[in-house]
Amino acid sequence: MSRPRDENKIEVIYEATLKLVLETGFNGLKMADVAKAANLATGTLYIYFKNKGVLINELYYHLKKNKTLKMLEVFDATDPFLIAFKKLWMNYVNISLAEPERLKFIEQYTHTSYLTKKTIQQSDQLLKPLEDFLSSGIMLGLIKQLPVQLLLGQLMGPINESVKLHYNETLKITSQLKEELFEMAWNSIKA
Amino acid sequence: MSRPRDENKIEVIYEATLKLVLETGFNGLKMADVAKAANLATGTLYIYFKNKGVLINELYYHLKKNKTLKMLEVFDATDPFLIAFKKLWMNYVNISLAEPERLKFIEQYTHTSYLTKKTIQQSDQLLKPLEDFLSSGIMLGLIKQLPVQLLLGQLMGPINESVKLHYNETLKITSQLKEELFEMAWNSIKA
């Protein structure tokens, strides 16, 4: 970890990159532009990130990590399962709705050849606590006895699609709708 | 008379492009390579597709259309709703599993800035029949009274996630699993 200390600059670069990707899209992300937006010289970028690929991978992981940790903040191991589940589910939806931009970025990069196998694995790793939580639900006989990744997909898939519709402006996700969606989610996985 | 314009070439170009995108990923798709893979001169490509963007957009739509039409093939308006629904659902899953490559391509491009608004709209349009079908289910009081796009997302999301896990080799989707997934899908949207 002989990374230079100025963690603040790293954050600035992340912000600049994110902004540019959201503005000009994935292609068209130019290192020179990132530097300019971050108020740095091009060369400085390369002090903090070995190359473009690394920047993107680290940003991706950074965002994914933040999002996941934020989601898990509401987790209270002492809650009954269904309560905890709903808290998590709602929290995830709210986070996704609150920062559609970050989500959009994640989506945009998820299927890109820029992302390293390693990055993807590390990112998946972040969901471990969630998987454990679901496992406990299975143990308790509350949810279907299926591979946890499958269950996770079952839960994440619809949420992502719904959020997409939301910032598509195809429809607006109201509190009431959230309740409906939650019910659907629960109906689909409950034992 | 000059050589007649060979419409078959378009198909050849589609195949070559698809192959290359799957091999080398989205970035790194070079027109020269497409031409070579299609056994054409670079310039010939530009006779059939005005530029790289157009090629990608048209291929995207082409694949999406094929997939959707194939899915709808099994639709029989005289079937009872649930029968028809299951047929369609299963068919979609099977198609997705059968040609993961094409699906992967679609995924890869869906979030790309390469895709035109127009292409996306046209592609969404393809799902109209499905939306109508779901509407009829709502009318009959069989499924939840929610916006059809939302319901669609509720159905597609999990399938896509599951298929991803499948060609990730994280897990194998067996016939039995399909039945389970179907049940979950149905449980989630049924009235």
Next chain:
Amino acid sequence: MSRPRDENKIEVIYEATLKLVLETGFNGLKMADVAKAANLATGTLYIYFKNKGVLINELYYHLKKNKTLKMLEVFDATDPFLIAFKKLWMNYVNISLAEPERLKFIEQYTHTSYLTKKTIQQSDQLLKPLEDFLSSGIMLGLIKQLPVQLLLGQLMGPINESVKLHYNETLKITSQLKEELFEMAWNSIKA
């Protein structure tokens, strides 16, 4: 001269080329466009002109020849020198003003590397009668005893510049102005 007989087509091609050069300028003259403008297939162009260079050279010579012959039409060997001179001078000005487009084309190509030495020589050759005429003037002691090409340049230069100003719309060349210009021309070369 195994040139195909359809002289008419050649004329059509000339017209189309001229039109395009004037519209889109010298660069940007594309053979395919010429063909289209002439209502021919690209390949047909190559039946009549071996290549782009030849087309341009022949068109240049064609225009120059036409212009020169037209100018000489008014020449009457029985006229007294000054009368003949004025007739020719006026005629040249009028032709230049009447078809500024053709003149513009000629100008545009004159300094181009597209023009062959041969074409330039042939074109210069066209002025032979004029040179002879000027020689006779020298013999008669009416005009300065200087190389005829120099005298020609002395005459053509100002006319071309004046015509440029005219279709520049910097000024309008009226009949009266023509008389003034003629006087200046004559004053400059008269013995």
Next chain:
Amino acid sequence: MSRPRDENKIEVIYEATLKLVLETGFNGLKMADVAKAANLATGTLYIYFKNKGVLINELYYHLKKNKTLKMLEVFDATDPFLIAFKKLWMNYVNISLAEPERLKFIEQYTHTSYLTKKTIQQSDQLLKPLEDFLSSGIMLGLIKQLPVQLLLGQLMGPINESVKLHYNETLKITSQLKEELFEMAWNSIKA
């Protein structure tokens, strides 16, 4: 600090471009070749000139400006009109003869669609002092009362044609000839 932006490079690029245009002609001027001739990487060219068009326009203006300023160097407002006029005229001829290459370049580009309206206007602007000078001659009743641009054309036209003949090697412009030419010029415009 990075290497300071070397303004001298602009001059080097100008020289290289000029050289190449004179060698290989207007078409066939390739940016890669310019770079090589200037001992730079292709990309470096684009740091100093946004694109080929800009390079050409700026070079054109640069040369025209140099030539004009050089001509005006001999101008002394205290000289009597005719003295000043002859000085300027002779100076212009000498400059044109001394650097035929630059002149050739200017000619070569003057009628090209590469030149922007703006460049042409700016270039014309350079002649303003000359026009003023001619105006003063008109005021003094020494030269014909005609639009100055017309008078300028009357003067420049023959000079350019004569110089062309010179480096055509059609004839040699000796000192004596210069005197003759000057006389002709003066005869043509004097009141």
Next chain:
DNA sequence: GATGAATGAGTGTTCATTCAT
């Protein structure tokens, strides 16, 4: 002769990365 689809060498320009300062 006529056609226009096919060709592919050629070119302007970009942009990730390096490196002299």
Next chain:
DNA sequence: AATGAATGAACACTCATTCAT
């Protein structure tokens, strides 16, 4: 560490010319 000028490989696209029909 920071800078930003310099680099040059890479790439989309063009267009004069050919040639199968």
